[in-house]
Structures are given as C-alpha cells and as structure tokens.
Amino acid sequence: MPDTAALVPFETTLLVRDTCLCLHVQRAARALARRFDDALRPFDLTNGQFSLLMSLNRPHPPGMAPVAQLLAMDRTTLTANLKPLERRGLVRVQVDEADRRSRLLILTQEGRALLAAAVPTWKSTHAEVERALPGADPGRLRADLIALG
Numbered sequence: 001m002p003d004t005a006a007l008v009p010f011e012t013t014l015l016v017r018d019t020c021l022c023l024h025v026q027r028a029a030r031a032l033a034r035r036f037d038d039a040l041r042p043f044d045l046t047n048g049q050f051s052l053l054m055s056l057n058r059p060h061p062p063g064m065a066p067v068a069q070l071l072a073m074d075r076t077t078l079t080a081n082l083k084p085l086e087r088r089g090l091v092r093v094q095v096d097e098a099d100r101r102s103r104l105l106i107l108t109q110e111g112r113a114l115l116a117a118a119v120p121t122w123k124s125t126h127a128e129v130e131r132a133l134p135g136a137d138p139g140r141l142r143a144d145l146i147a148l149g
Helices: 011-018 021-043 047-056 064-070 075-087 108-131 138-148
Strands: 091-096 099-105
Touching: 011 021, 021 047, 021 108, 047 064, 047 075, 047 091, 047 099, 047 108, 064 075, 064 099, 075 091, 099 108
Parallel strands: none
Antiparallel strands: 091 099
C-alpha cells in the first residue's frame, strides 16, 4: 500500500475543515441533537423520538412509508425506532384494513399526552436555538437545508 499521507497536503485538510458543508452540518446536527436530548430528558424522550411522535400527530394514522420519508429514514430504521415507543405504550402499529400488507402507525392517548407535555419544552428550546443564531435568518436556513434534502 502506498504512503497516502504524502498524497494529500495538510493545507487540504485545513481547507476541508474550514469549508466542508457536510462536516459543518454534521457538527451542528450533533450539537442540536444534544441540546434537544437534554431538554427532552425529563420526558424520557430523545429528540429523535420526539420527532417521530410528532410525525404521527395527524388527523389519520399514517403508514410507514410517509413517516420514513418525512424523517429521512429507511423502513428498517423506522421500525427499530418505533420499538421502544411501542413498548412504552406511546405508539401502536396495526394492520391497514385497506391494504393488509401495510401497517398504520397510531399515536396512542399516552403518546398524545406525552407529546403535549413535551411541546412547551421543545418550543422554548427551539426559540433559544433561533436566538443563538446572531444575524441569521432561521427561515432562510430552514429553506436552504430543505433544498439540500
């Protein structure tokens, strides 16, 4: 195997460190995830679980595919993320009578109550995050991130 350390100059490392959008978005995502995880800990929820519960808060129970698409997950990952919420009685998965091959994801009364209790904490944490973006336009940031997705 050739000595690859000599092939990429250190200046390139600095360039990537300073300009890589992927790196900076990943770092920001991890920092935001930690912040929301901390905020939602009193509800025994992670930020991912909160988002999953919120994605089920609809007039009619959604199927797996639209939820997976909204959360940018594959079905296997979604199924794994649903398991602890099912065990807690926050979510129920049931066969779709219109298409028995499909499953509907139902937010239980317990799930709705927990979500309602957690929303004020999410709102205040979200407002803190937006205030921490000095000179930024959160709406524009959201639009730019959506454009990348």
